[in-house]
Amino acid sequence: MTRLSTLLALFALGCAPWDLPGNGYDELDAPSWDPAVVAASDGVYVRLPAAGRLVRVKADGTFDTVDLGGAAPDRMTLAPDDETLLTFVSWQTCRDDDPAIVYVDECRFEDLDTASELVLVRDGAVVTALDVPSQYNAFAFNDAGTLAVAYLDFAASETIDVSGVLNLTEAVFVDIASGEAHNVPVGFAPENVLFSADGEKALVLSRSKVAVVSLVGEDAWTRTVVYPLTLDVDQQVDPDNAVLISDDDGETDYALVTVAGQSELYVLDLTNESIDIVELDAVPSDLLVDAASNHTLIVYGSRARLDVLEHELFEVETFTLDEACTRLAGGDGRVLLYNDSGRTHDVYMFDTIAETLHEERAENPVIEMRLTEDDAWGVATMSTETSGGNDVSGFYDQYYGLGLFDLASEPRDPVALLLEGLPVGFALTTDDTANYALVLMEGIDALQKIDVGAATASELILEEPPVGIDAMPGGLFVVTHPNPLGLVTFVDATTESLTTAAGFASAGLLERPVLPRRDVEE
Amino acid sequence: MLSLLCALAAPALASSNEISFEVGWLGATDPAFDTFSNGNTLGSLGLRAGYAIHPNVAIIAGWQHATNGATVDVPGTENTDADYYGSGTSFQTALYTDQISVGSKADVKVWKWLHPYVTAQVVGMRGLARLDDDSGDDENLTQVQRAGLTGGFLAGGGLDFLIRVRGDVYIAPYVEVGYGWMAPLALKDLGTVQFSGFSGRSGVGVRF
Numbered sequence: 232m233t234r235l236s237t238l239l240a241l242f243a244l245g246c247a248p249w250d251l252p253g254n255g256y257d258e259l260d261a262p263s264w265d266p267a268v269v270a271a272s273d274g275v276y277v278r279l280p281a282a283g284r285l286v287r288v289k290a291d292g293t294f295d296t297v298d299l300g301g302a303a304p305d306r307m308t309l310a311p312d313d314e315t316l317l318t319f320v321s322w323q324t325c326r327d328d329d330p331a332i333v334y335v336d337e338c339r340f341e342d343l344d345t346a347s348e349l350v351l352v353r354d355g356a357v358v359t360a361l362d363v364p365s366q367y368n369a370f371a372f373n374d375a376g377t378l379a380v381a382y383l384d385f386a387a388s389e390t391i392d393v394s395g396v397l398n399l400t401e402a403v404f405v406d407i408a409s410g411e412a413h414n415v416p417v418g419f420a421p422e423n424v425l426f427s428a429d430g431e432k433a434l435v436l437s438r439s440k441v442a443v444v445s446l447v448g449e450d451a452w453t454r455t456v457v458y459p460l461t462l463d464v465d466q467q468v469d470p471d472n473a474v475l476i477s478d479d480d481g482e483t484d485y486a487l488v489t490v491a492g493q494s495e496l497y498v499l500d501l502t503n504e505s506i507d508i509v510e511l512d513a514v515p516s517d518l519l520v521d522a523a524s525n526h527t528l529i530v531y532g533s534r535a536r537l538d539v540l541e542h543e544l545f546e547v548e549t550f551t552l553d554e555a556c557t558r559l560a561g562g563d564g565r566v567l568l569y570n571d572s573g574r575t576h577d578v579y580m581f582d583t584i585a586e587t588l589h590e591e592r593a594e595n596p597v598i599e600m601r602l603t604e605d606d607a608w609g610v611a612t613m614s615t616e617t618s619g620g621n622d623v624s625g626f627y628d629q630y631y632g633l634g635l636f637d638l639a640s641e642p643r644d645p646v647a648l649l650l651e652g653l654p655v656g657f658a659l660t661t662d663d664t665a666n667y668a669l670v671l672m673e674g675i676d677a678l679q680k681i682d683v684g685a686a687t688a689s690e691l692i693l694e695e696p697p698v699g700i701d702a703m704p705g706g707l708f709v710v711t712h713p714n715p716l717g718l719v720t721f722v723d724a725t726t727e728s729l730t731t732a733a734g735f736a737s738a739g740l741l742e743r744p745v746l747p748r749r750d751v752e753e
Numbered sequence: 754m755l756s757l758l759c760a761l762a763a764p765a766l767a768s769s770n771e772i773s774f775e776v777g778w779l780g781a782t783d784p785a786f787d788t789f790s791n792g793n794t795l796g797s798l799g800l801r802a803g804y805a806i807h808p809n810v811a812i813i814a815g816w817q818h819a820t821n822g823a824t825v826d827v828p829g830t831e832n833t834d835a836d837y838y839g840s841g842t843s844f845q846t847a848l849y850t851d852q853i854s855v856g857s858k859a860d861v862k863v864w865k866w867l868h869p870y871v872t873a874q875v876v877g878m879r880g881l882a883r884l885d886d887d888s889g890d891d892e893n894l895t896q897v898q899r900a901g902l903t904g905g906f907l908a909g910g911g912l913d914f915l916i917r918v919r920g921d922v923y924i925a926p927y928v929e930v931g932y933g934w935m936a937p938l939a940l941k942d943l944g945t946v947q948f949s950g951f952s953g954r955s956g957v958g959v960r961f
Contacts, residue, residue: 251845251846251847251885252822252847254790255787255790255791255792255822255823256825257788257823257824257825257826257846258826258828259825259827262828262829281827296942336784714886714895715827715844715886716886716897717895734884734894737897737943738942739942740788740943741940741943741946743783
């Protein structure tokens with residue numbers, strides 16, 4: 232009996248049922264999950280490329296799978312209602328209609344095809360499926376969030392899959408509530424879409440022309456006016472940036488359009504259907520409409536100047552800067568000018584009513600600048616830079632930083648905070664008492680919560696080092712972590728409470744891909 | 754039925770009580786099993802016991818345990834701003850299965866030392882899958898564990914080789930082959946793994 236007991240003990244030990252055995256090897260065909268998550272009001276939607284699934288991770292840490300009818304999610308965008316997810320999905324089909332073929336790997340490779348559609352997902356379920364080609368890689372939404380326009384963004388051309396036939400002259404208008412889709416010919420390679428303030432028309436910018444599409448009435452979903460940006464068909468004019476404005480009494484609407492590589496500013500009169508051109512001094516790098524002054528501000532990467540364009544006669548008033556600025560932020564009486572090209576350090580606060588310019592200096596080049604919700608502060612992440620100095624500036628140059636810029640009329644001196652590592656995520660939030668910057672750094676398993684006004688930091692310890700942060704509707708933040716099985720942390724910045732959701736990327740990992748939606752006669 | 758026919762056709766008395774240690778194999782060609790093993794069979798270890806209810810027929814019951822595991826490499830993401838996995842990463846997997854089988858075995862005595870037999874068994878299986886990106890940390894948050902139950906059958910034939918020790922007590926090596934089929938083992942949201950195909954058992958035990 233003793234021998235039998237010993238044998239049983241050795242037998243059990245040999246099985247080692249409590250350890251993870253590692254004698255095999257396998258490799259996934261695709262990443263288990265994509266950390267570019269979409270934070271909607273009902274949870275965070277996560278693509279699982281390896282399993283071909285879409286999961287919704289809720290703020291309580293649980294998760295469920297969205298039934299896409301066997302299709303895999305390719306790209307997704309959240310509509311402005313924070314509830315509707317526009318998702319391009321695809322699935323494989325087999326030209327061989329043998330009913331015995333059930334799984335993808337049972338169909339010959341040469342018989343496999345890919346089908347796709349656009350689905351609208353709400354509250355974890357598909358509400359509408361639309362026949363919209365999956366090559367459209369960008370969406371624009373109207374202010375009300377009721378209308379989406381799918382178009383091709385050639386700045387991200389690597390995501391455009393030209394399989395079959397692709398019509399480069401159309402944009403697809405999607406009514407988000409009803410799911411109706413309308414294909415509208417708008418010109419070659421539409422790249423940007425703007426909506427009028429009254430919501431009755433859309434401007435679609437395409438190569439060498441701007442088309443106005445009516446959104447209401449009998450001529451809805453048709454192109455009503457086309458503004459040519461050149462009269463020579465051999466000349467290629469690519470719109471670069473555009474804003475919509477009105478004159479001071481609000482009777483005439485205009486679109487201001489800049490063109491890539493050109494110093495002309497096109498002024499499209501949308502009310503009287505005419506075009507004017509304002510000659511600028513250089514190629515503009517950014518323009519911004521200030522609501523308080525009803526002026527348009529223009530900066531140039533190659534000129535140390537700020538141009539202010541009024542909206543009646545379109546005359547330009549110029550303010551000279553010490554250093555060129557490439558970006559503008561703000562737009563309601565106070566505007567920040569900064570340079571994100573890494574070449575200069577000056578940051579300017581421009582009061583658009585008093586038309587005064589206040590100059591400050593960022594310790595290191597700005598990577599990204601954001602304004603707090605109340606437009607009281609500009610918060611910038613700053614990069615390291617090469618320096619030979621041994622002074623304080625030289626010391627600062629070795630580190631990434633966070634710059635705090637006061638936008639008050641009597642601004643305090645800017646604050647430069649040193650960061651231990653490369654900032655990989657950055658968000659702003661506010662409560663009744665203060666504005667906060669939430670900063671994540673590469674390889675550091677903590678979230679820094681910085682009181683912007685007081686320039687003090689507290690630390691929230693995370694389970695693992697993070698890779699990104701996203702704001703959720705309702706005040707929560709979601710932090711993503713580089714864990715192959717899926718790990719996100721929901722952060723309530725006010726109460727400083729953390730909820731972790733883990734393991735969601737394992738969903739469906741063992742499923743053998745089937746040929747979905749296969750209607751084969753037996 | 755096959756067991757019964759064999760039993761009735763038996764030329765001599767043979768069946769006896771038994772207890773054995775055995776190894777087993779069961780077909781595992783489902784691609785889902787690749788996540789746990791590079792092989793196409795589920796190898797297992799276990800015990801078998803038999804109780805003679807007829808000179809040629811015994812009721813047998815067995816337990817088999819199998820442990821399989823692998824390292825799964827995960828490629829990096831390419832289409833996001835976040836430089837996520839970098840050069841990629843990996844996690845560990847493990848699949849623990851326990852099979853409980855009950856059935857009958859009918860044998861014939863060809864010679865004193867050789868007893869061919871046929872057997873048919875129903876099998877219940879419990880599977881436990883584990884995925885873990887840091888198996889050295891028991892507190893690791895991303896330890897995924899999913900369990901499931903399934904059932905099926907085994908049918909086959911084998912040979913008992915009897916070596917007399919004393920009296921009616923024998924040492925008996927044996928080998929058995931056949932076919933096994935299990936319904937898909939559903940591991941909740943992970944998916945399913947199915948085992949079917951060639952089945953084998955081999956072991957050594959005591960007949961008395």
